[in-house]
Amino acid sequence: MSWLELVDEGGRLLARRDARALPCTVGRAHGNALVTSDPYVDPHHAEVALDDAGRLVVRDLGSVNGLRRPDDDARHDLLALEPGHDVLLGRSRLRLVTDAPAAVMPPAPRPVPEPAGPRWLAATRRRAVQLAAAAALMAVGAVVATIGVPGRPAGMVAGAAAVGILLLVTIWTAGWALATRLRRGESRFGPHFVVAVVATLWSALVSELPGWADFLLPDSPVVTALLFGAAAASWYVALALHLRVMSPGGGARTQRASFFAALVLAGVGTWLPAALERDFSTVATITGTLKPFPAALVPARTPAQFAESLEGLERELLDDEEPAATGSRVLRRADDEGAAPQPETPQPEP
């Protein structure tokens, strides 16, 4: 006697059915032969049937997350089901068991209870996490804004900053939620919101690094490297987590995609402003980061040593040749070649 069994991530049996009663549908909807509450399983996810050769196969019914083998991220539309070769649907596992213990009766399809405590408690806990994230974010935004704008009523500045940053993160979250709804049929706003908050706080933290590097080691290549690294890390954290929420079990492919997207975004953010700065301008842009740090411990040179080191600057200025051809270039050429204007014949007044 063989059975089709659906088990959750932890190996707990969710549903079971006689393997001879075919076709056997699997999904979240109650009309299925095997029912699971796994959110990563579609309402009508897959069906088990016999193929032309008489083998037992699992066929994808157009689900979002498809079918996979436990040891492999590749997605399949059709997989053979044999004892020992299980098939993953979302986070649930479908397996074929041949010699079932007599004590276990085929249970009726039923929704699985929440893992811990009553449903309302879990929901409350989720809400609490989201509210805590929002509060932390608003607090950080308020504090940072209060430092940055002296001379204005601190309470107003802090309040405006807190609301502003919450608004921004909410808009960011809404974008991801919309994308998720289009792809999976549900928004998952809450998890996206938590990810957005975590990513924002994280990037606020790592973006401190380049500032410190600029403060302690001005003009060092370390600053640019850190600038790029911090931006890439922030983008990666944000993208990878959001994509994970959007399609759980996306696996290595999603990770790779997030990684490269993060590199590109960070590269654009780091080098595009520098490239734009190379455009001609008559403005001298003075920059310098200040940090709360004992002045005596700041690595420093004497002004004389600094002046000594300016040969490179002089060379750089001498190498700064005229910008590429523009309208005035032609005019300039003509002037370069010409000497004083040629005297004309005098024209006495009549």
Add this chain to the structure above:
Amino acid sequence: MTSTADPRPPRRPAVRSRPPAALAAAALLLAALSARAQDSAAAPPPPPPADASAAAVFQRLAPAVVRIEVQESGSRAKSGVGSGFFVSTDGLLVTNYHVVSRLVHRPASHAARATAAGGSWTLTLLAVDVVHDLAVLRASGPAPSLAIAVAPRELAKGTRVLALGHPRDLGLSIVEGTYNGRLEHTATARLHYTGPINPGMSGGPAVTDDGALVGVNVATMGEEVAFLVPADAVAALLARVPAAPPDRAGFLAGMTADLAALAERTMAGLFTPGGPSVALDGYRVPTAPDSSFRCWGDSDGDEDEAPGVRVAVHGCSMDESIFLSETLGAGLARFEHELVRGQGLGRLRLLAALEGAFEQALPFDGTAREVTRFHCRHANLRTAAHTWRSALCVRRLRDFPGLYEGVFRSVSLGVYDAGLITSLTLSGVPFDLIRTLTARFLEAVGSTR
């Protein structure tokens, strides 16, 4: 003081943005003209006989004073009009460099003509004194039989001086004014003239009753406060007029050498140890090293009890702006100290305020063909009194090989109740002078604690 309506003084004093002489150095050059004004130039109306001797001087000198027009040769369009005068009967003519600067910078596309009651001449540029804003040209063809004699002599303050020229291109005019001595606050020689000098009179002569040259009209501040280039600078330039005119590069090389020499002469001694200084809260900052600098100061005051940033400023500038081209000037040296105090602010907020005050986008003049963009270096520097965060941004004046323009700006670190931001701007100077003064400037800032 004209107005006391505003209870709080502005954070930055209005006068410090430009030294007075710079206000109108180029303003005398009349660029835009009406067709009517052009007609009247050919036949100057008789001046009102305000004084018999002024009328006599006018009658005598009018043939030697010309209207100079610079034309863009392709379009025959006027690019500027000024005045000038013959200094010899063999056709040498003097005017301001700023009237004919296009003949130096864009010789192939520009030509100059002089017109007077007695004739019309094509002009060839022979020599330039960029520092005093003078040019010598040769007129083609027969010159008038009379020239204005250049024989410098000392005058008493109050001596009557008559200025001739083409104000607003309205025809040759003579105005009456008073000689008021040499300016004390300039690195280059200038005479103070009280009289109605107006745009278009640039390059015209200012003479005594007996027709001897006192100076050349060069700039006005309005309200009859005007400036002349002294006759001795004219004599010096005439003494070094070459036989043949140099080419563009030759002119620019000569001007560069003059500017470099001026920079060395006026600035090489700046910020040497023991120089004059003033106290600014806990700091002792350098102030006017000599009379060629003019200083100003201002403070937000403490009368306003609201928490926030208080700024006190002390700045000095050379009272000078040298005309290089229509889009570029050289202001030599300027420095400014800005004391930033926090009232009721914590350390972090004051630090943020200091950073905000230090980081600046400072606009300069010039076009892409005249200057490079700014190239910057950043460093933490330590002097006997303080530790600093500094930025030095420099650009090269392309047309004046060897001359640069730069700003060296620093903010004191690790002082939490009051930070000092101090800036030194050098304009039209050799790179070595920028290096020398960069090395000295911060060492000149001490502490009073």
